[in-house]
Amino acid sequence: MSLVFLSRRSALLFVLLVLLAAFATGAAAQPKDGSGKRLESIRAEMDKGQSLFVAGNYAAAAAVFEAGYAAYPYSAFLFNAGVCYQKQNDVDRALAKFKEYVKVDPTAPDVDKVNQRIAALEAAKAAAATPSADAGAEADGGAPAPIAAPSADDQSSMKSLVVIETEPDGAPIRIYKRLEPNAQFTLGAAANPGFQEVVATHAPANLTLDVGQYHVVVEKFRDFNASEAEMAVSAGHVHQLKANLSQGRFMAFLRVSSNVLGAHVWIDDKKKEH
Numbered sequence: 063m064s065l066v067f068l069s070r071r072s073a074l075l076f077v078l079l080v081l082l083a084a085f086a087t088g089a090a091a092q093p094k095d096g097s098g099k100r101l102e103s104i105r106a107e108m109d110k111g112q113s114l115f116v117a118g119n120y121a122a123a124a125a126v127f128e129a130g131y132a133a134y135p136y137s138a139f140l141f142n143a144g145v146c147y148q149k150q151n152d153v154d155r156a157l158a159k160f161k162e163y164v165k166v167d168p169t170a171p172d173v174d175k176v177n178q179r180i181a182a183l184e185a186a187k188a189a190a191a192t193p194s195a196d197a198g199a200e201a202d203g204g205a206p207a208p209i210a211a212p213s214a215d216d217q218s219s220m221k222s223l224v225v226i227e228t229e230p231d232g233a234p235i236r237i238y239k240r241l242e243p244n245a246q247f248t249l250g251a252a253a254n255p256g257f258q259e260v261v262a263t264h265a266p267a268n269l270t271l272d273v274g275q276y277h278v279v280v281e282k283f284r285d286f287n288a289s290e291a292e293m294a295v296s297a298g299h300v301h302q303l304k305a306n307l308s309q310g311r312f313m314a315f316l317r318v319s320s321n322v323l324g325a326h327v328w329i330d331d332k333k334k335e336h
Contacts, residue, residue, distance in 0.1 A: 100134075101225065103133075103134070104134045104136070105299070105300040107126060107129070107130035107134070108138070108139070108222075108298055108299060108300050109300075110126050111123045111126035111127045111130060111139075111142060111298065112142075112217070112220060112297065112298030115142070115146060115217060115220065116217050120146045120147075120149040120150050121146070121150060123142075124143045124147055124150075127140075127142045127143035128143050131143065136223050136268060136270070137166050137167035137170060137221075138222060138223045138270040140159050140160075140162050140166065141159065141160065141163045141176070141220075141221045142220050142221055142298060143159045144158075144159030144160045144163065145219055145220060148183070153183055153187050156183065157180060157184065160176055160179060164176055164177060164180070167270060170269075170270055171239075171260040171270075171271065171272075172272060217298065218273045218297050220273075220297045221270045221272065221298070222270070222271055222272075222295050222296065222297065222298060222299045222300065222301060223270060223299075223300045223301070224270075224271050224293070224295060224300075224301045225266070225267070225268055225269075225300065225301070225302045226267045226278065226302075226303045226305075227265055227266045227302075227303070227304040227305075228265040228266070228280055228304070229304070229305070229306045229307060230286075230307065231266060232264055232265060232283065233264065233265045233280050233281065233305075233307060234262075234264055234280070234283060235261070235262070235263050235264060235265055235278065235280055235281070236259060236261065236278075236279045236281065237260055237261035237262075237269070237271075237277070237278050237279075238254065238258060238259050238277045238279070239257065239258050239260045239274050239276055240256065240257055240274065240275040240277065241256050241258055242255075244256070245257055247277045249279065249288060249290050254277075257277060260276075265280070271295050273296060273297045275292070275293075275294055276293045276294075276295060277290065277291075277293075278291045278292075280305050280307065283307060286307035286308065286309055287307065287308050287309065289307065289308070291305070
């Protein structure tokens with residue numbers, strides 16, 4: 063803050079009017095108590111299910127993800143439960159979860175991939191039900207032939223929940239997935255090679271995303287500036303980003319008056335004579 067010195071000791075009357083605006087791009091803010099506790103509960107359920115999945119306890123992991131979705135209906139729980147059922151060769155339940163995922167989250171970034179997964183599982187199920195497959199199963203003692211998974215299902219295949227909020231609400235958001243490790247993102251550029259746009263929505267947003275590196279852009283909104291942030295999404299977790307939008311820098315207005323004409327005033331040690 064500027065310091066104002068008046069050169070005379072007589073009684074002076076001055077008025078200092080300053081208009082300031084703080085500039086904070088993408089600054090994190092603490093969530094409200096209620097929403098914060100809820101998010102921590104969701105995170106605990108997701109982490110518990112992921113830990114069981116990594117340990118190979120797919121049945122217990124599926125139960126946790128099912129309970130998580132019942133309490134907090136986010137599509138990431140559905141997909142992860144489906145993967146757990148697929149690991150147990152429970153194709154019908156896996157298909158049910160993947161289909162429900164597509165139904166409740168039709169705009170998910172990976173909806174095409176999940177539909178391909180569904181088609182591959184249904185094809186594998188149909189192939190296993192052919193007479194030749196039945197004959198082979200009977201020759202092995204009547205056990206049903208296992209249905210091959212259409213894709214690799216390690217821990218990196220598990221979905222994560224990403225919560226993005228802005229203050230104020232309603233800001234347009236675009237999320238870009240990094241495709242090349244050394245790609246550099248330039249805000250406002252016509253194109254950013256090495257990145258693929260995967261989400262265009264408005265805050266607040268609850269998204270299901272694959273493992274990977276992302277660049278989050280909060281676009282210019284009303285009289286608020288654009289902002290950006292990098293986000294690393296790990297498997298089977300809950301990630302949160304909250305941005306306080308800024309309105310830029312403003313000039314200050316300073317008025318100094320005195321009941322003594324001709325007084326000398328110094329501002330920030332710089333002498334200026336009135």
